Every structure is written in C-alpha cells, then in structure tokens.
Amino acid sequence: MAQEVLDVLVVGSGPGGGIAAYSLCQQGLKVGLIEAGKRLVPGRDYNGHGSPHKDWEKRLAAGFKTPVSKVTDYQEKDHFTGVGDNPRHGMLKALGGRSLCWAGHTLRFGPGDFAQWPIAYDEVAPYYARAERLMGVSGFRDGLWNLPDGEFLPGVPLRCSEKMLGKGAAKLRGKHREAAFVSIRKAIPTKSGAVPRATCHFCGHCMAGCEVDSKYTSANTPIPMALRTGRLSLFLQSTVTRIVMAKDGHRVQGVEIVKADGGREELRCRALVLACSTVETARLLLTQNLANSSGQIGRNLTSHFGLTVVGLFPQVRGRDASNDDGWDYYHSLLTGLYWKDKSKKFEGTYQVQCGAGVHPKKLAIKWAPGFGESLKAQLKDWNVTHAGMNMQGMLLISKNKYVDLDPVKKDGHGVPLPRIHLHYDDSDIAMANDVIETCEETIRLGGGTVHSSPGKATRENLVIDSNHWVGTARMGTDKRTSVVDTECRSHDIPNLFLGDASVFPAYPEKNPTLTNIALSWRMAEKLAARARRGEL
Amino acid sequence: MLDRRDFIALSALFAAPAYAARALTETEFAAAEEFVELILPGSKAARVMRYIDLGLAYGVGGDVASWQRGLAAWSNQKVPMEQLAANELKPSTELERFFGLAKRAAIEAYALSEEGQKEWLGYRGGVHLESFPGCTEEHG
Numbered sequence: 001m002a003q004e005v006l007d008v009l010v011v012g013s014g015p016g017g018g019i020a021a022y023s024l025c026q027q028g029l030k031v032g033l034i035e036a037g038k039r040l041v042p043g044r045d046y047n048g049h050g051s052p053h054k055d056w057e058k059r060l061a062a063g064f065k066t067p068v069s070k071v072t073d074y075q076e077k078d079h080f081t082g083v084g085d086n087p088r089h090g091m092l093k094a095l096g097g098r099s100l101c102w103a104g105h106t107l108r109f110g111p112g113d114f115a116q117w118p119i120a121y122d123e124v125a126p127y128y129a130r131a132e133r134l135m136g137v138s139g140f141r142d143g144l145w146n147l148p149d150g151e152f153l154p155g156v157p158l159r160c161s162e163k164m165l166g167k168g169a170a171k172l173r174g175k176h177r178e179a180a181f182v183s184i185r186k187a188i189p190t191k192s193g194a195v196p197r198a199t200c201h202f203c204g205h206c207m208a209g210c211e212v213d214s215k216y217t218s219a220n221t222p223i224p225m226a227l228r229t230g231r232l233s234l235f236l237q238s239t240v241t242r243i244v245m246a247k248d249g250h251r252v253q254g255v256e257i258v259k260a261d262g263g264r265e266e267l268r269c270r271a272l273v274l275a276c277s278t279v280e281t282a283r284l285l286l287t288q289n290l291a292n293s294s295g296q297i298g299r300n301l302t303s304h305f306g307l308t309v310v311g312l313f314p315q316v317r318g319r320d321a322s323n324d325d326g327w328d329y330y331h332s333l334l335t336g337l338y339w340k341d342k343s344k345k346f347e348g349t350y351q352v353q354c355g356a357g358v359h360p361k362k363l364a365i366k367w368a369p370g371f372g373e374s375l376k377a378q379l380k381d382w383n384v385t386h387a388g389m390n391m392q393g394m395l396l397i398s399k400n401k402y403v404d405l406d407p408v409k410k411d412g413h414g415v416p417l418p419r420i421h422l423h424y425d426d427s428d429i430a431m432a433n434d435v436i437e438t439c440e441e442t443i444r445l446g447g448g449t450v451h452s453s454p455g456k457a458t459r460e461n462l463v464i465d466s467n468h469w470v471g472t473a474r475m476g477t478d479k480r481t482s483v484v485d486t487e488c489r490s491h492d493i494p495n496l497f498l499g500d501a502s503v504f505p506a507y508p509e510k511n512p513t514l515t516n517i518a519l520s521w522r523m524a525e526k527l528a529a530r531a532r533r534g535e536l
Numbered sequence: 537m538l539d540r541r542d543f544i545a546l547s548a549l550f551a552a553p554a555y556a557a558r559a560l561t562e563t564e565f566a567a568a569e570e571f572v573e574l575i576l577p578g579s580k581a582a583r584v585m586r587y588i589d590l591g592l593a594y595g596v597g598g599d600v601a602s603w604q605r606g607l608a609a610w611s612n613q614k615v616p617m618e619q620l621a622a623n624e625l626k627p628s629t630e631l632e633r634f635f636g637l638a639k640r641a642a643i644e645a646y647a648l649s650e651e652g653q654k655e656w657l658g659y660r661g662g663v664h665l666e667s668f669p670g671c672t673e674e675h676g
Contacts, residue, residue, distance in 0.1 A: 049662060052648035053587055060594040067587075067648055157670025164675065190667070202665040315675040322660035326668045360653040360661075366643055370621045371575045376656055379643065383657070 006032045006233065007531060009255060009269040011240050011284075014097025015513050016499040016520035017275030018218025018226075019131070023524035024273075025226040029531055032267060033226070034235045034257060037093030039219065040100065046071040046209035052361065068361050070208030071100050073467060080279065080418045081406045085459050087422035088466035089279055095236060096219030097277075098467055099513070103207050103328060104186035104215045105353075106137045107510040110146030112339055116506035118477050119486050121148070127518035135216040135517070136195035139185030146339045147182070147510070153191045155183050156202075159324055160316040161356035161387035161448075162332040168446025169334055172438075179442075180336035184353070186327055187216035187514075197221070204325035204359065235267070241413045243272065243288060243496075251495050258413050270536040271527060275499035275520065282403045282472035282502060283418035291473075291490040296483050298403040300474045302507045304465040305424070306350075306391030307432055310365070310451040311443030313385050321384045324357025329364070331355060334389065334442065335509070346430040350393035351509040352439060358383045365451070386451060389442070391435040392465070394507050396427045403472050420469075424459045432457030470501040470512055488523035495536055497527055555586045558593035559600045564607050565589060571610055572642045574617050575635070579642055582651035588641050597641055606634025 073090030169181035476482025
C-alpha cells in the first residue's frame with residue numbers, strides 16, 4: 001500500500017505551529033502536526049492552587065523539586081550547549097509547547113518596528129486583529145503610535161506601587177523623555193463569553209500554567225479547532241531527526257521521526273513547516289545544511305535581556321494587601337522609551353515590565369536584615385510597598401551571537417546539540433546602564449526610594465531571556481542575505497516554510513509571541529493559496 | 537453521649553501523627569526548630585522545619601551536612617542572635633553561615649505555609665475573583 005502523503009507537515013506545536021496547523025486545516029488541507037512531547041492536562045498535570053506544605057511530601061516522592069505544581073520550560077536538561085555570557089534556552093516538550101508557560105503578554109510590534117522589516121505594519125495588522133480575536137486579548141486602549149491598540153477585552157488595572165511608578169513616568173515625560181506607562185495586555189479573557197475558554201479568575205498563576213485553561217495556548221484553542229475539521233493528524237511524542245529530501249535534492253519529501261517506543265518512521269508531505277523554535281529550527285536545518293545558500297542560518301540571533309531594579313513606596317503602606325494575585329506578577333509596562341529619541345548611546349530599544357504586591361508562593365523580596373518580629377515586619381512591609389522593574393531590552397544583532405552545532409555533544413537520537421553563543425556587546429551594556437538610570441529616576445520621581453539595583457551593568461549581572469530568542473533564519477528579499485522570503489518560504493527549497501520566530505529580521509523591545517502567531521497565520525494562508533494553485 | 541475518655545481516644549485517632557525527622561536526627565530537628573523559631577517566630581507552629589527536613593531528605597534546598605555542622609556549632613556556642621544578625625552580610629564562622637542558610641530556608645517555608653500566608657502576610661488570595669480591582673486608593 002502506498003504511503004499517505006499529507007499536504008503539510010508542521011513540526012512543533014507551540015504558538016507558531018499551532019496556529020499554522022489550524023489555518024491550514026481550515027483551508028481544506030490535510031495536515032500532520034508533530035510534537036516531541038505529550039498532551040498535558042491543566043488542573044491535573046499542573047495546578048498551582050494546591051497547598052505547598054500539604055503537597056510537599058507527595059511531590060518530593062514523585063520526583064518534583066518545586067513545592068507548587070507548575071509547568072515550566074526549564075526542566076528539560078542537556079538540550080543545548082551554552083558558550084559565553086551564560087546563555088539559557090527554554091524548552092517545553094508538550095502539546096502546545098511553551099505557550100503553556102508563557103506569561104500571555106500580547107503586544108503588537110508597531111510601524112516603527114516594521115520599518116526595519118521587508119514587510120510593513122499594515123501587511124501584518126489584519127493578522128494581529130484576527131489573532132487577538134481568537135486569543136481573547138485583554139487590555140486598555142492607550143493610543144501609542146508604536147504599540148498599536150488591538151481588539152481588546154476589558155483591561156486589568158494596576159496595583160498601588162505600579163501606579164506610583166506611573167506617576168514617576170509622567171514626570172519623566174515632563175522632563176522631555178519619551179515614556180508611557182501602561183497596563184500590560186494579555187491573551188487571557190476578562191469577559192465571559194468572548195472566547196470559548198474560562199474567564200480569568202485572577203489567581204496569578206499564568207506563567208506556572210493556567211490550571212483552568214483561561215490563558216490562550218496552542219493546546220486549548222487552535223489545535224482543538226484544527227482537530228474538529230477532521231483534517232489534522234497528531235503525532236505526539238514524536239521527534240523529528242531528519243528532513244527527507246526528494247531525489248532531486250531541491251524539494252522536501254517528508255521527515256523522519258522517532259516515536260516514544262524508539263521506532264523510526266518516515267512521514268511524507270507536499271510541504272513542510274518548521275515551527276520548532278528559533279534555536280531548534282536552526283539546529284535541524286544546520287544538521288543537514290539545508291536552505292542555507294546564504295550562510296545565514298544560525299546568524300542574526302537575538303533575544304531580550306535584562307536586569308531588575310526594585311523600588312519602595314512607603315506611601316502605599318496602609319493599603320489592602322490581602323490579595324495581590326491578579327494577572328501574575330507583571331501588570332504594567334514602562335514603554336515608549338527611545339522610539340524616536342536618537343540621542344541614545346546604544347542601538348535598539350527597551351521596555352520595562354513592572355510588577356508589585358505580596359505573592360507568598362514567590363515573594364519578590366525574600367531578605368531583610370535581623371531576626372525575630374522585626375524581621376517579619378520588615379519583610380512584610382517591603383513586599384507590600386515594593387515595585388519591581390524588569391528590563392526587557394533588544395539584544396544587539398552582531399557576529400557575537402549565533403547558533404551553530406556542537407561538534408561533540410549529541411542528543412539521544414544522535415543529532416548534534418545546538419550551541420548558543422552569547423557575548424554581550426558594548427552597546428548592550430550601555431543600554432542596560434541607561435535602564436538602571438531610568439528605572440532609578442522613575443522610582444524617585446514617583447515618590448519612592450530605590451531598594452535594590454545592580455548600580456552598574458556588567459556582562460556578569462545581565463540575564464538573557466531564555467524564551468525570547470528570534471532571528472536565526474531571517475526574512476528578506478535578497479536570497480544572498482536572508483533565509484526566507486516575505487511569505488516565510490525558503491529561498492532555496494520551495495516547499496519549505498518557517499512558522500516560528502526564527503524569521504524575524506529585526507527585533508524591538510516587545511514580546512514576540514503575538515507577532516510569531518500573526519506571521520505564522522499569514523504564512524499558512526500564503527502556503528494554502530499556493531496549494532490551491534497547484535504549486536506544491 | 538461521648539464521655540471524656542472516649543473523646544480523648546477519638547481525638548488521638550484523628551490527630552495528625554507526629555512528624556519523624558527524615559534528614560536530621562530527632563535531636564538535630566528539635567534544635568533546628570528552636571533556632572528557626574528565634575529567627576522567625578511562628579515557624580514552629582507553621583511546621584517550617586518539617587517542610588525543610590523533607591526537602592533535605594529528598595536532596596532539595598541545601599545539603600544535610602551544612603545543617604548538621606551549623607546545628608553542632610549552635611549547640612556548642614549559643615551565640616546571641618543579635619551577634620549572628622550583625623555579621624550576616626559578611627559571615628566568617630560556621631554558625632554565622634548557618635544563620636544565613638537557616639534564615640533563607642525558613643523565610644521561604646514560612647511564606648508557603650498557611651499560617652505564614654494568613655497570619656504573617658495577611659494573604660487572602662488564591663480565590664476566585666470576578667474581576668481584579670487593582671489599586672482603589674489614592675496615594676501621595
């Protein structure tokens with residue numbers, strides 16, 4: 001019997017892969033979605049509502065090391081080699097991938113950001129709108145030109161210390177600094193009936209995994225919708241080890257997978273979408289040196305990086321601090337900095353995610369001097385009155401940051417591990433120092449005092465965002481300098497498409513997931529149009 | 537009707553069994569409870585050492601040897617807590633290092649306990665809210 005040839009195979013079920021699978025199925029194509037992990041059930045496989053003390057022994061006996069049941073992207077071990085300034089790489093093998101443990105921050109890139117792309121904001125805007133409707137994004141309309149408003153459900157207000165930071169940001173503007181202080185926007189519905197998922201109940205467990213499945217994930221929205229079309233085949237606990245090329249060497253014929261039982265199988269397709277993550281997609285292509293006539297695969301790597309400054313606002317000491325859970329820690333954003341200002345001494349832009357409140361399962365301030373009742377009182381007071389400011393800066397794209405293959409280490413299937421090279425440039429350090437200065441000034445202008453600050457940025461005290469890597473297979477119109485075209489199709493292999501953030505040719509300060517989803521949706525529509533025209 | 541003797545017998549049946557230390561010895565556990573209670577009053581009632589000892593038994597949250605060395609130093613020296621606290625940023629002795637170790641572990645465990653959350657921090661979260669009010673007060 002002849003082997004079935006699916007129209008499209010999608011590798012990776014995270015934000016990009018999930019939406020691609022849904023869109024392709026919706027347009028009548030037969031799709032196979034390949035995921036290395038299994039399906040996790042919210043509330044059963046992760047549930048932060050338990051009592052840490054009561055559950056502790058049970059969890060330890062089961063091999064868990066955290067007192068609270070959560071889904072995380074750092075449990076996967078030995079899946080990459082880091083070189084340089086402590087690169088980290090998050091990975092979650094599960095249906096839905098890292099959309100299970102993302103914070104849900106849903107920010108559009110703006111027209112200013114797309115000025116560095118080969119496609120304009122207007123080209124992506126309709127996909128942003130469609131994604132926001134599907135995802136159920138809540139937020140306030142802020143009217144910022146480079147952080148465009150979307151189709152929002154009601155937003156969530158700030159906590160008291162964050163409002164004080166907002167006052168500080170207003171005074172920054174009074175000193176002729178570009179600055180806006182806004183509530184964060186999240187793919188979590190605040191209004192019942194808006195999307196077919198539970199409405200948020202404000203327990204604050206978003207990043208630990210939403211146990212009531214209110215937060216948008218690939219596993220709770222696009223993948224079930226794709227399954228309902230009857231055109232999606234799921235290949236769970238299946239790891240792609242090789243892309244199988246047709247005999248002519250110019251087209252993809254399928255992929256080889258290794259299943260949970262160790263058996264190998266070849267799946268056939270007319271088109272292949274890689275959405276395995278920026279690092280893993282590059283790794284897979286580099287392993288066979290595919291789609292790499294430009295030599296750009298693995299290059300142009302960037303992410304967000306940062307540090308934290310904490311302020312105290314004694315003015316809010318008497319507030320009701322009995323339930324600060326809200327929408328997880330970060331409720332607000334200091335943004336707009338350097339969108340237009342050309343006086344800066346570094347490349348790129350940054351934003352500052354801000355949070356506040358007493359969170360017993362993850363105290364923001366865990367140390368105060370002394371002992372006894374005074375220690376307890378001090379710790380409580382600091383947690384009640386604090387606001388945390390966490391830098392999210394664009395890492396300069398340079399020759400000092402890239403992905404290649406580890407020449408020695410391999411995974412359990414014999415595939416070389418990816419090696420992530422991160423060496424901060426002077427511009428990165430300069431940006432971080434500007435952040436420290438700006439955060440400290442914002443705290444003081446808001447009437448607070450600086451509780452903790454790195455004081456000075458160094459390569460040692462910067463922290464890379466392990467989940468925001470983008471850019472190893474950049475989009476472009478020139479095949480000599482880019483990997484995919486503006487439809488996210490390989491310049492070299494006409495039936496190979498990329499559905500993850502590896503295609504980002506430039507990166508602003510904003511979180512990548514919404515843009516990843518919008519671009520992947522757009523890619524899937526273009527791919528389906530080609531299929532209809534018989535071009536696959 | 538239950539008489540007093542029946543009531544006591546029934547209460548014993550339903551009472552939580554006493555915790556038998558896993559990583560530390562019973563003597564060390566008792567000394568640790570005393571030490572941690574001095575650092576963070578309320579820890580004993582919140583069963584903070586039970587939480588810490590369980591973690592140590594499973595290799596989570598530090599190593600048993602550091603606790604044992606610290607507790608031995610504590611039982612030999614009985615240095616005033618004020619002195620340990622005064623040197624906590626630059627600890628130079630076994631006991632001063634142990635003060636920092638026990639303090640970090642106790643703060644985390646206490647904050648995770650129901651007693652710590654409710655009585656110390658005044659936390660009333662982890663409940664279903666229709667909407668999150670945010671800050672409803674005006675400050676400075």
